[in-house]
Amino acid sequence: MKRTDWLTGAVLGAVLAAGGITAAVAADDRPSGSGSDADGVPSSHSADAGFARDMSVHHQQAVEMSYIVRDRTKNEEIRRLAYDIAQTQANQRGMMLGWLDLWDMPKVSEDPPMKWMDMGDAPAGEDGALMPGMATNAQMKRLGELNGRKAEIYYLRLMTAHHNGGIHMAQGCVERCEVPVERRLAQGMVESQESEVKLMADLLKARGAKP
Secondary structure, eight states: OOHHHHHHHHHHHHHHHHHHHHHHHHHTOOOOSTTBOTTSOBOTTSHHHHHHHHHHHHHHHHHHHHHHHHTTOOOHHHHHHHHHHHHHHHHHHHHHHHHHHHTTOOSSOSSOTTGGGTOTTSOOOSTTOOSTTOOOHHHHHHHTTOOHHHHHHHHHHHHHHHHHHHHHHHHHHHHHOOOHHHHHHHHHHHHHHHHHHHHHHHHHHHTTOOO
C-alpha cells in the first residue's frame, strides 16, 4: 500500500469515527458538572476541551512518526505496529476534533498546553516537544534519516516515551473530564497504550536494545 493510500484511509476513518462519536455525544452523553453550561456543553477552559485539544496534537505526532518509520523499514512486524498506531490515533483524533466542532470551540486555545491538568506553569517544551512524551523536532528529523533496524529501535524508543506521556494525559482526563463518552475514550487509550508499551518492550528486547 502506498503512503498516500494509507493516509487517505486514515483520514476517511477519522471522519467516519468523528461523525459517529459526535452523534453519540449529541444524543444523551452530556456533561452535568460545574464545568458545563446550561445545555450541558463543557466550557472552553474545562478538562474536556483541554484534553481534546492537547491530545489531538499529541496524537498527530504519533501518526506522523508512524508514517515515517513505515517508509524506513521493511520489517512487517514494525510496519504492522506502526499502521495500527497510526490508524487508531488518527481515528481518535477525529473524534476529539469532532467534539470541539460540536461544542463550537476553536481547535487552538489561548491556554498553555496541559493547563487543564494544572501543568500550565510547567517549563515550555523544547524544540517542538510541547507535551509529555512528545519527540523533539530534532528527534523526528533523526528518525527520518535512519533505515532498517536502527530506524525500528529509534521508533520503538520514541513511541514508548510518547505512549507513556499519552497515558499520563489520558489518566488525567479519566479523573477530570465530565463528558462520559470522553472519559471512556480516555480509559480506552490508557489500556491500549499500556498494552502497546509492553509489546514495544518485547520488540526492543528482540533487537538487543533497551527502552
